[in-house]
Amino acid sequence: DMSTALGAVPIPSPVLTASGCSAFGRELEPFVDLTAIGAVVTKSVQLRPRSGRPTPRMAETPSGMLNSIGLQGPGIDGLLDGELPWLAERGARAFVSIAGVRVEDFAELATRLRGVPGVAGLEVNISCPNVESRGEVFACDPVAASDVVAAVRAAADPAQPIYAKLSPDVTDIVSVARAVVDAGADGLSMINTLLGLVIDPDTMKPLLGGITGGLSGPAIRPVALRCVWQVHAALPEVPILGMGGIRSGLDALQFVLAGASAVSVGTAVFNDPSALGRIHAELAAALETRGFASLREAVGYAHR
Numbered sequence: 001d002m003s004t005a006l007g008a009v010p011i012p013s014p015v016l017t018a019s020g021c022s023a024f025g026r027e028l029e030p031f032v033d034l035t036a037i038g039a040v041v042t043k044s045v046q047l048r049p050r051s052g053r054p055t056p057r058m059a060e061t062p063s064g065m066l067n068s069i070g071l072q073g074p075g076i077d078g079l080l081d082g083e084l085p086w087l088a089e090r091g092a093r094a095f096v097s098i099a100g101v102r103v104e105d106f107a108e109l110a111t112r113l114r115g116v117p118g119v120a121g122l123e124v125n126i127s128c129p130n131v132e133s134r135g136e137v138f139a140c141d142p143v144a145a146s147d148v149v150a151a152v153r154a155a156a157d158p159a160q161p162i163y164a165k166l167s168p169d170v171t172d173i174v175s176v177a178r179a180v181v182d183a184g185a186d187g188l189s190m191i192n193t194l195l196g197l198v199i200d201p202d203t204m205k206p207l208l209g210g211i212t213g214g215l216s217g218p219a220i221r222p223v224a225l226r227c228v229w230q231v232h233a234a235l236p237e238v239p240i241l242g243m244g245g246i247r248s249g250l251d252a253l254q255f256v257l258a259g260a261s262a263v264s265v266g267t268a269v270f271n272d273p274s275a276l277g278r279i280h281a282e283l284a285a286a287l288e289t290r291g292f293a294s295l296r297e298a299v300g301y302a303h304r
C-alpha cells in the first residue's frame with residue numbers, strides 16, 4: 001500500500017514532482033500518468049506575471065545543477081485561467097507553490113486559491129534563493145517565516161493543507177521548523193535549493209546572469225536527508241515532503257526512513273522525464289523486499 005497524505009488530503013502515491021522542475025505539468029504528460037503520481041507541485045506563482053532573471057539561468061556541475069530563474073511565470077491569473085483547469089480536467093492533483101515579496105502577497109495568493117478545483121494544497125515558498133539580499137529569504141529567520149505561514153493559514157481554504165518550504169541555508173533548521181508549525185503549517189517541504197556559485201574559467205566571471213543560483217541534484221542529497229532526519233526527530237507528528245537529489249527508489253527510501261511521508265523529484269526529471277513512475281515502482285519494490293506492508297510503516301523507521 002503506497003498511499004499517503006498531504007496533511008489530511010489522501011494521495012495515491014508518495015512520489016510528487018518538485019516545484020519549478022516541470023512547470024505546470026503539461027510537458028510531463030507524454031511521460032507520466034499525472035493522475036497516478038501524488039501531485040503536480042507547480043512552479044512558484046506570484047501575484048503578477050514575471051519575466052525572471054538575466055540569462056544564463058542554468059549551470060551544470062558534476063553532481064548537480066544551479067538555477068537562477070527569478071520566479072518567471074504567468075502570475076496567479078494565468079494559473080487560475082489556464083494551468084489549474086488543465087490539470088483539474090485530467091483529474092490530476094495540484095500542490096500549488098506560492099511566492100511573494102511581502103507577507104500580504106502570500107495571503108492574497110492563498111485567498112485567490114480558496115476552493116479552486118484540483119488544488120490539493122499549498123506549498124509556501126519562503127525559501128527562494130534568487131533574491132537581491134539574504135534578508136529577503138523568509139525561511140532564514142524563524143520570525144519572518146512564521147509571519148508568512150500565519151498569514152497564509154488565516155487566508156487559505158481550511159481544506160487545503162499548507163506546507164512551508166524550508167531553506168537548508170540556516171544553522172538550525174529545527175528552530176525554523178518549530179516556528180512555522182506553531183504558526184499553523186500542516187507540513188514541511190524540505191529542502192529548497194542550496195545557494196551556490198559557478199565561475200566560468202574562460203570569461204573568469206560568474207556564469208549565471210544572476211551571479212548566484214540554487215544548487216539541486218545529487219550533490220545536496222545528504223544535506224536534505226540530514227534536515228529531514230533532524231526535523232522528524234524533533235517533530236515526529238509533522239508530515240514531511242522530502243526532496244533533494246532523489247534519482248532512484250533507494251534514494252526515496254532513505255528519505256522515508258528518515259521521516260518523509262512523501263517525496264518530490266525535481267532535477268532527475270531533466271535527465272529522465274519518466275523518473276516519477278520508475279521511482280514509485282522502485283520504492284514499492286524496495287519496501288516490499290524489506291518486509292514493510294505499507295509505506296506508512298516505513299516512515300521514520302531509521303529512528304526506531
Ligand code: DHB
Pocket residue numbers: 020044067068069070071072125127128129130192193214
Ligand atoms: C527559483 C526559486 C527557487 O525556490 C529555487 O529553489 C530555485 C530557483 C527561482 O525561480 O529563481
